[in-house]
Amino acid sequence: MSPKDPAQRFFDKKMTERERAIFEGGIGLAAIYHQFIGTPVSGDRGSLEKLEKAIQEAALLQPHKKSVKVKLNIPSNLSDGGAFNYRSLEGRDLDVTIISEYGSYKATSRMKYIPELKYVLMYVEKIEKTS
Amino acid sequence: MSPKDPAQRFFDKKMTERERAIFEGGIGLAAIYHQFIGTPVSGDRGSLEKLEKAIQEAALLQPHKKSVKVKLNIPSNLSDGGAFNYRSLEGRDLDVTIISEYGSYKATSRMKYIPELKYVLMYVEKIEKTS
Amino acid sequence: MSPKDPAQRFFDKKMTERERAIFEGGIGLAAIYHQFIGTPVSGDRGSLEKLEKAIQEAALLQPHKKSVKVKLNIPSNLSDGGAFNYRSLEGRDLDVTIISEYGSYKATSRMKYIPELKYVLMYVEKIEKTS
């Protein structure tokens, strides 16, 4: 167990380090989705990279996040016959990978649009023992 | 395993039902926090109950949520000397309990303000085998 | 001028009542859009009506709003071949009418998807003198 975790005593005593890493991954993905959907975005790569970085740094502040990678898949020719040259960020634009770590486990969680499901899926790609 | 879960094949093969229930709980809590923080609220109980219900029903739509209970702790004398009689919903107003279920496990996740931590904590209160 | 408005002295002295009513309408529309986009919704009318009411009551708390009407245009057969029976609220689902009032003017502001523009437009439909 992480000896410095002031929150641990609020959790079910039988919850494992591995389970906690997984829980923190789920929190991280949903936080990004529900915080940033709706943000105005254009197809300009430079501008998108700034937003990706800002989202990454915000998400990394949450506890037990080891790394966060955000890719916004916005076509560069966004306007597409519409009258304006931007639109709101949608779930299907997101490709996010979060590595959360707790004690001696780390979980790699992912959020991306899955065409077969017609759904922006949040899932756990990999769970590893680190020591 | 839940035979009807079209998302299962995207998860790490070694992830257990118990872990999946926990993951879905984390998603549910963070979704509520980051979606609804900022909503204008008053101290009127009738109005708050409508918002609580709307949040509950929205959160229940996400996969594998068995029950969602939202309590918004807003003092009825909200204005408190300010010029306006409402404010934005803050994290510390929230007391949320989500029961997520997957296969034969259910997890009770909770989000509420913990004074000692000065923090709105998301945690797993209880994990149970259901069958 | 509204003699009880504690905020008035912060505004440009030459701003008219009519202009203020218009300004408050713009605030109200954008608040709804950026607060609620991303909320999980299904095609169930009863559930949608609860969310519509909750959004209306929240928006009405903001200053100088006289009425707010929110219609969420979600098809009842939402799933549409996808694996899940809900999706996130999008801008194009919204049809919102806000009447804001200041002094002796009221403005009717509207937000809805305009197919020719491929855009969720926020606009002022009507401005009236009330006395």
Add this chain to the structure above:
Amino acid sequence: MSPKDPAQRFFDKKMTERERAIFEGGIGLAAIYHQFIGTPVSGDRGSLEKLEKAIQEAALLQPHKKSVKVKLNIPSNLSDGGAFNYRSLEGRDLDVTIISEYGSYKATSRMKYIPELKYVLMYVEKIEKTS
């Protein structure tokens, strides 16, 4: 009138350029508030500057915005005895200035916390004729 504005025909015919500039300012302020409140922030200046820039660039994409300046007033010693070294962005952290322009008018709109009002006020600081 701006001859290239595809949205103009949806507006009340008697709405002036000056009024339109004001309306677009109100939209811009509320969009920032309700989109970004809740974002995790720390007191690290470098990180805050990236978020400020990302918010500015997003807000500038909306129509008729000429400039957007965002200052996030987060104390550098954020933790303040709490268990964690970050918190959620709140309305009172924001100091935003938007210049919106339409036809031959521009409006300077502002959002910031006003201690006497105990309120994050959105207001129009200045309206100018540009030509």
